[in-house]
Amino acid sequence: MGFTKLVRSNAFKPIPNFVRSSLRIACVESDQNTESPYKPRKHHILATNLILSYFEKGLVEEARSLFDEMPERDVVAWTAMIKGYASSIHNARAWECFRGMMRQGTNPNEFTLSSVLTSCRDMKVLAYGRLVHGVVIKLGMEGSIYVDNALMNMYATCSATMDAACLIFRFIKVKNEVTWTTLITGFTHLGDGTGGLKMYKQMLLENEDVTPHCITIAVKASASIDSVITGKQIHSSVVKRGFHSNLPVMNSILDLYCRCGYLTEAKRYFHEMVDRDLITWNTLISELERSDSSEALLMFQRFESQQGFVPNCYTFTSLVAACANIAALNCGQQLHGRIYRRGFNKNVELANALIDMYAKCGDVPDSERVFAEIAERRNLVSWTSMMIGYGSHGYGAEAVELFDEMVSVGIRPDRIVFMAVLSACRHAGLVERGLKYFNAMESEYGIEPDRDIYNCVVDLLGRAGRIGEAYELVDTMPFKPDESTWGAILGACKAHKHTGLISRLAARRVMELRPRMMGTYVMLSYIYAAERKWGDYARVRKMMRMMGNKKEAGVSWILVENKVCSFAVSDKACPCAVSVYSVLGLVIEETREADFSLVQEART
Template sequence: MIRFYTTSAKPFHSDHYYRLVPLIDSCKSMQQIKQTHAQLITTALISHPVSANKLLKLAACASLSYAHKLFDQIPEPDLFIYNTMIKAHSLSPHSCHNSLVVFRSLTRHSGLSPNRYSFVFAFGACGNGLGVQEGEQVHVHAVKVGLVNNVFVVNALIGMYGKWRLVEESQKVFQWAVDRDLYSWNTMIAAYVGSGKMSQAKELFDGMQERDVVSWSTIIAGYVQVGCFMEALEFFHKMLQIGSKPNAYTLVSALVACSNLVALDQGKWIHAYIGRAEIKMNERLLASIVDMYAKCGEIESASRVFLEHKVKQKVWPWNAMIGGFAMHGKPDEAINVFEQMKAEKVSPNKVTFIALLNACSHGYMVEEGKLYFRLMVSDYAIAPEIEHYGCMVDLLGRAGLLEEAEDMISSMPVAPDVAIWGALLNACRIYKDMERGYRIGKIIKDMDPNHIGCHVLLSNIYSTSGRWNEARMLREKNEISSDRKKIPGCSSIELKGTFHQFLVGDRSHPQSREIYSFLDEMTIKLKSAGYVPELGELLHDIYDEEDKETALSVHSEKLAIAFGLMNTAHGTPIRIVKNLRVCGDCHQATKFISKVYNRVIIVRDRTRYHHFKDGFCSCKDYW
């Protein structure tokens, strides 16, 4: 047990003060802190508030337990020392309780009165790890001592309630505050954003007389958080137009928006802007750039950027690169990056292994996937979570190992969710395992009677097997029993900064007449080249063969590709984003389109990327 001996009888000498106080700042290890502490005791400087406070701050960064023992041995600590300990404990979620213990000692036993910093740190502790009841008690105490209208205390209160998603309480504090500054407005916007209340956040943002980079960054990040990527980029453009300079945090959010929209041109501009503005590259920013290029179909550019930069001491850029190779169907490259990561002594996390397992799943690398699943536990002590089990079920199911996949689900230490059973049901669809598919469909139905995806997959299984009556009965039963509807297939393409979206059979586009005429000509050319429609992909009981072909020809990705061929120069790559998995017929047709029209076509569907060129796809027809 560590014991601290202090003395207040021996006065300190000024020479000791000027020699030892600078020594505190030079300490680089816990051992040096202890040695300096010993000298402060022997020279009586431990009783001096400046030296004691400096040592306490340094010790708190190295060891909170040591700092707290040091605090307990300081005779008559002043307010600064109390605040140092309240703050130190407030920053650690595991030590927030001690922060409030010190705060209560200050208010009850010290004979001192807490100041605004005392409350700011105490509210921070409550927001970081304590409950609502403790926070409300500190709030009441702030009212009693008359500091509740201090702007620093107001801001801390807004932030505390915001962290608990008690946005109405944050709003009350904000509205009743006598004094507010820019930080108050930003904190209130952050509270709305954290609760997903973007309409209120925008309303408050629009009412601000003054905005800084934090204001813009918070609203942009909020729209990204709720999936409104177009709105996020619109605010980013407005920010640039008024001359406000984005920081790394702003740019990360803008790049995430570009990634999800496949807005490659805008993503490239942001990348160039980072260089022109000489914004310091960090791991988060590098990861966002790599992810943007990967999700926009430019996996080579993603790899080049990853290799160019050296700021890779943290896991995020590595995860982005491994995930990029995984979604592009390059499992060997993903594994190589992981091996480089190990060589660089960067510790993987659970996201790393999700990316690795996905790479193995899309690359038909069953044994490698099993190996990494075991290594995750044995070498890195990362307990598999439901996402990892989902990857393994998908890996086994795609490889046709349906029984092994089902056994893994049965042996999971956590209860399987609908998504995991759905992955196996999809494998049953691929391998036409009717009996297993029906049984698993019943399990999903029992878990979630209104699960649309389950009914669609089962209907698809029946349809591909020609069992139209069962498929039709399932659809009709689903329409009666559920108010929810199947998400329609939607494909989008960016052209000159404008996004064009198409639904199945869509005729709302201004160029619809030209698009459908082009589709008719395209179908003739594809058939001449050997294309045969995969009529089994239809989910509807259509008896006329010509009607079946017509139904397939108006799938959303075909409309988007036709639009792209019509409106871009020969040789220009076409990039399509689809919200659902690409169907077998569209996959086959796109291979022929790439050959007949001599175009590179990049399609990002719900699960991965497909690079079509010269009649072949990068997925090798395994998706």
């Protein structure tokens, strides 16, 4: 193979000088029998090293061109290509390269097999992985720790259960930390945190070396099953083993406390941490968004004061969601501006959060504008968020039109989308259109309606006064009606002053369920009062008093000078309550005078 072929590059990328010199020396001296202490390497060895250099620099096509020009390809050259493709996330090409190697008759070694198994895992093609497993057995390489660990990893990722991975695990005679970590990770990623922790405990009992990465996975397993007790035990072992300065381990423990709802411990632990990175801040801000949105925004102010930290898309997604939770439109708009300045406006997940935020703040036009800006990148969540926004503000026709447009562009709706469009039809009174979508769920899309969908349709019919049809649907639904189902029937009876057989049946059925929602008792009392059943009315009111609960009061909030102020009915906790009620009295008086003037004009 000539020097000119080796240095040829379609992308005009120059070969490093030291490589060029080595190749030149190899071409000149390869046929000489020299006694020099320096013996030039063979051509294929130099070419293989150059292939690895190309992959490290991301020059995938250059590596392939060089490989194709090699007249001699040994197992090392094939392995370099397969490993390079796998590390560059060109998994399909790695698989094709492996097939070419087998067709040529070159037997793979343990590093070849572990690399191609990594590609099978990343492609999540179990059939390919099983074919490689057959090659492993044929070549007698089951005892290689590299191959066995790769097989475990592939089966744990591609299979629906951990049976195959556990079978391989049992036959490994000498296990290392990668073996144990792979098995614990497999259980955790399949949602079996209990199984993952069981393997972690077995690892400790066998006195195996515990790595920080293994501890991180064990903490995630504890968080997945809300086992904060186990998490605290692992936290103690972290301190005992001296891993408390390992940032990934500390971040996983912080995430554990957040996911399990131990916010006080999470905040105390956060303040005790010596080192923090962006993941640390994002973890706490994300949890605060769910529990105390105002504090999440304040935490972001502290975050910005820290030098060297720059928020990413995940940070802004949590902050925008926090603004949506408390309807802080002004704050959300400021965040939107920062998102634009940092160039994150093309991120679909962030755009979806903005659509939801603007809709929850009552600014539907801005939701539409953000939705239009991602016309070429919309996913199912984008369409769903916009539909929910339309539906919550009574724009049923727009939600229906959007649903039809989504289907026309080839996006298949799921159960959440149907819930969104049915809710929009319910609020807008589009009964026939809602029933059409309800019937199409199973007949056209193969989606079985769940209890929430049935309750929504019952409410849709009830609000339209079609109480008989709503009751028939309750009788035919494949679930046992719950309190929400009968509550929708009772609400319809109350709204339409229906005091017939259906209202009595619904009242009896809901009482059999021993309702827990105070609203249900309130509707029952209204129904009994309308039918002049004062004995039943008194019994329901007595039950309400015995429960000691009150109907949850509605809370409103407004943004005043960048501060969110919340208030409820007859709320006097505000320091300016006297002034607020004084102004409110003037507004009420003005309203009464305006109504009186309108009545006088109507009479004249």
